[in-house]
Structure formats: structure tokens, C-alpha cells
Amino acid sequence: MNLEFAVYLLLILTSVAGVTVVLWRAWCLRWGNVVPGRIVEALEACQTPDDVVKLRAVCENRPSPLGRLLIFASNHLDWPKAENLSSLETAARREVVRLERGLVVLEIIIGIAPLLGLVGTILGMMSVFNDIGEAGLNNASKLAQGISLILNATLFGLLIAIPALVAWGYFNKKVEVLAVEMESLCDEFIRRQYAGRNADRQ
Numbered sequence: 001m002n003l004e005f006a007v008y009l010l011l012i013l014t015s016v017a018g019v020t021v022v023l024w025r026a027w028c029l030r031w032g033n034v035v036p037g038r039i040v041e042a043l044e045a046c047q048t049p050d051d052v053v054k055l056r057a058v059c060e061n062r063p064s065p066l067g068r069l070l071i072f073a074s075n076h077l078d079w080p081k082a083e084n085l086s087s088l089e090t091a092a093r094r095e096v097v098r099l100e101r102g103l104v105v106l107e108i109i110i111g112i113a114p115l116l117g118l119v120g121t122i123l124g125m126m127s128v129f130n131d132i133g134e135a136g137l138n139n140a141s142k143l144a145q146g147i148s149l150i151l152n153a154t155l156f157g158l159l160i161a162i163p164a165l166v167a168w169g170y171f172n173k174k175v176e177v178l179a180v181e182m183e184s185l186c187d188e189f190i191r192r193q194y195a196g197r198n199a200d201r202q
Helices: 002-029 039-043 050-062 065-075 081-099 104-133 142-202
Strands: none
Touching: 002 065, 002 104, 002 142, 039 050, 039 065, 039 142, 065 081, 065 142, 081 142, 104 142
């Protein structure tokens, strides 16, 4: 019975961890947190070196993954374009890793919750059959009730794993979409700035 209690306790802790991660990631991965509208507006208006200074100020006032990437790119505009792009890709990968924080917890929950439920069911079945061995099948309704309660562990595990799987898939896709959007905006910034500098040299 102590083992069964431990399994149910682990399932409860797993569900709490899952809900916590989902709420945390839902808050952090809001579009306005990652790609703030003010920064996008400043980026669209960024045409001259003076505009770059204004863009940096907006990015510093509104810390975000996109803002950090634009600041990084603007700091290296004196580099050759290829080197700036290569360094920016490395910085972008770091930002994507930050966006993916916590998703590994959901992935673990997806794997272990059904297994914990199965362990709880097996332990309960062992207990029921042990009782049958001692008392016989004199009370079939009590046996059926016991088996029904035992299967709750499997159901509980699945009810934890399925929402975690949905959330994991959703957040992974959202990170991918956000990464593509940031890449597009940064590429536009780099292309525009280097095109302007080449025009000035001519």
C-alpha cells in the first residue's frame, strides 16, 4: 500500500510540474514578449545610421529575444556581412535554446506519467490477487470494485501525459514560428544596413 501511495504521490507531483511548466511557457512565449511590436515598428523605420541608434534604444528599453539579436547585429555592422551573419546565427541559436527551456520537462512527463500509472496498476493488481489467494472469490463485487480503483492509476497517468503531449507539440511549433519570424526580421535589418553602406561607398 505504501508503494501505491508513493506512485500516486509521484503522479500528483508530475501533474503539478506539468501545469507549472505549461503556464510558465505560455507566459514566456507570448508573441509580444519575443517579438515586441514597438521593436518591429522601430525596425521598419530604421533606414540610416541615426535610426540604428534609435532602434538600439528601443531594444534596450524592451528586453526581448528579438531585441537582443538586433543589438548584437548592430554592434557588428563594421564587420563583413558574412561574418556578422555567421555570428548572428550563433546568437540566434542561443535565443532559441532559451525559448525551449522547460519543454524537456514536458517531454519527460509524457514518457513517465503513463509508466507511473502502469506501475500503480500493477501494484494494485498484485495486492488484489494476493487478497484473492487468501480469501478466495467469495465477493465478486468487491473484487470488481478493487480492480476498478486500480485502473484509475493508468487513467490518471494518461490524463497527465496527453495534455502534456499537446502542450509540448504546441510550444515546439510556436518556438519554430517565432524563430523564423526573428530570422526574417534580422535578415531584413542586415540586408538593409549593408545595402545602405555599399550605396554610401559608391
